[in-house]
Amino acid sequence: MLTTPVRQLGETERGAVERILDLDPFAAPQVAERVSAHGLAWWRSDGRIFGYGPRRQLESLCWLGGHLTPVQASAAAVAAFAERLAIEERTCVSIVGRAEAVLGLWDRLAYHWGPARDVRTEQPLLVADRPPAVPADPGVRLVRLDEVDALFPAAVAMYTEEVGISPVADDAGRGYRRRIAELVRARRAYARIVDGTVVFKAELAVVTRHTAQIQGVWVDPRWRGRGLATPAMAAVVRDALRRVAPTVSLYVNDYNAPARQVYRRCGFRSVGSFATVLF
Structure with missing residues (x-):
């Protein structure tokens, strides 16, 4: 049995959720956009957010909607999220996010949710914060x-x-x-x-x-x-x-x-x- 259970989060924990999303702003912007627009009410945002960690010290998140996305998920959190998700029928069309967490989830969920149509194990995450040095196409x-x-x-x-x-x-x-x-x-x-x-x-x-x-x-x-x-x-x-x-x-x-x-x-x-x- 898990000593730190996974729980579905509600609006009262929105501040803690936003804090974790801010720790890695490039890994789950789609989750941050949903939370900003709709809060944590699943019936408005078309998805649920699960949390891992003590009630007063949330450590990791997992968004489950059209896609499944782990956020700041440690190995222990991945194991806990997978145990919780394995009891549900798969409804998402993909699992996407930081590679270590996604592949850890898939290792544990493949038996319950498989087979996958494709597993892309290496997708560089890229960021730019200044205008490109190369000329821009004026036709775009x-x-x-x-x-x-x-x-x-x-x-x-x-x-x-x-x-x-x-x-x-x-x-x-x-x-x-x-x-x-x-x-x-x-x-x-x-x-x-x-x-x-x-x-x-x-x-x-x-x-x-x-x-x-x-x-x-x-x-x-x-x-x-x-x-x-x-x-x-x-x-x-x-x-x-x-x-x-x-x-x-x-x-x-x-x-x-x-x-x-x-x-x-x-x-x-x-x-x-x-x-x-x-x-």
């Missing part, structure tokens, strides 16, 4: 709301290529399209559009007071190899730092050498390693 700009129809097929292509399944499979893409439109409306979607076709895109998928996390970076296959990606990313980073957050962050598959080269040129530095388990 915020997407207008009347351009969602142009952006949507590019977003679907990116998601399918990156995740390995189509985001339109379950509901003909209605939910995914709403998400894309929300990002456009919030001035968080960037693209270079040529003759009505998106040839580059990226989004600020998560924004907190510490960072804007870039996701969905994609270049049309017909435009790859032309040197488009570096100045395009430079434009996104410059605008995000100027307008949105003091840093920008992202994580990338270790085998994606061309993307990692682009991010190096744009001034990103490593702040650790992520891992992702995809179901």
Whole structure:
């Protein structure tokens, strides 16, 4: 039996939760964004937060919603979270976060939740806090709301290529399209559009007071190899730092050498390693 049980956290412990999230602002910005917007009420935030540690000295967190994300999770916390989660049917589509904690959870949950569709064990977590030294592409700009129809097929292509399944499979893409439109409306979607076709895109998928996390970076296959990606990313980073957050962050598959080269040129530095388990 565990001597320090895991418990679901409520609004009365919001201050302690925010303190832990602030200790590692780049590892779980999506959790921080949810807590900031909705608090710890699971019916508003579409997820639950579990805590590990004495009631007056919370040590670690684990977010369970569409994704499972451990935060500041020690080996003891990982073991405790896994024991608690193993009694539940899996509802998340991925486990994502700092590599050591994610892989520790998966070692313990694979028997109960497996098999996984893919396990990505090494994804460098990168951060930039100053404008890139390389020139920015002046053609990369915020997407207008009347351009969602142009952006949507590019977003679907990116998601399918990156995740390995189509985001339109379950509901003909209605939910995914709403998400894309929300990002456009919030001035968080960037693209270079040529003759009505998106040839580059990226989004600020998560924004907190510490960072804007870039996701969905994609270049049309017909435009790859032309040197488009570096100045395009430079434009996104410059605008995000100027307008949105003091840093920008992202994580990338270790085998994606061309993307990692682009991010190096744009001034990103490593702040650790992520891992992702995809179901």
